[in-house]
Amino acid sequence: MPLTPTGELVTEAARAGRGVGAFNVIQIEHAEGIVSGAQDAGMPVILQISENTVAYHGALAPIGAACLAIARAAAVPVAVHLDHATRADLVDEAVELGFGSVMFDASALPYGANVSATAEVAARTRRRGVFVEAELGEVGGKDGVHAPGARTEPGQAAVYVETTGVDALAVAVGSSHAMLTRDAVLDLGLIAELRDAVPVPLVLHGSSGVPDDGLARAVRHGMTKVNIATHLNKAFTAAVRDRLAERRERVDPRDYLGAGRDAVAAQVAHLLRVLNPAHRGDGA
Secondary structure, three states: OOOOOHHHHHHHHHHHOOOEEEEEOOOHHHHHHHHHHHHHHOOOEEEEEEHHHHHHHOOOHHHHHHHHHHHHOOOOOEEEEEEEEOOHHHHHHHHHHOOOEEEEOOOOOOHHHHHHHHHHHHHHHHOOOOEEEEEEOOOEOOOOOOOOOOOOOHHHHHHHHHHHOOOEEEEOOOOEOOOOOOOOOOOHHHHHHHHHHOOOOEEEOOHHHOOHHHHHHHHHHOEEEEEEOHHHHHHHHHHHHHHHHHOOOOOOHHHHHHHHHHHHHHHHHHHHHHHOOOOOOOOO
């Protein structure tokens, strides 16, 4: 199946009141597991590569090219997205590689500087036909301004989108990055207010800390793109630990990394069904 533009997946889901799962890739087994899970569920999916993952690999091109190839070979629509990029040059590189979307994260800057930097990157990137996401509201769980308890103000969010020209907005509604427990309580009323005030699809970051029913309710109240990373990493790591514990002399990485890949696939299939309970399951 041809690589699918992120904007197509997210815009169609927003119109239909569905959620789109966006899952972070660490290495190729993650990407394979995510797409396998999406195929099992018969639903579209977004592969995300974060700036931190780029730093881990030392460059965007190798892992980016692998994700693009996996996406093109998938039996369901798959998009590839650059997540939490703070550098404009990294955004430009992702566009050149063929990514369907980028998230430019200037949320650590003062509001005025955030608007100016984001508007510049968004204008240049959208001219290339690439979907642009940005962040306002300081989603918890990161250093600096990402303070727990931060919330996005709907009026400011509407002005921010109009001023910057972005296509989707990540908002702070009670989730937090890198949570190991799934007990975050989302402000569903605020999500509904943001949905009514903001003319572009909303993005939920830090979704690993939100239980299944919270994710489903967030979509019903107006959330569209749902980012999940830590939850998959937990499943991957637990499966690898269990496989190695079975036989201490096990040394073939294909054996234990394969177990991690299968665990990721199972979680992705489950979560996509949580986000799309009424979906037909045929990849449409």
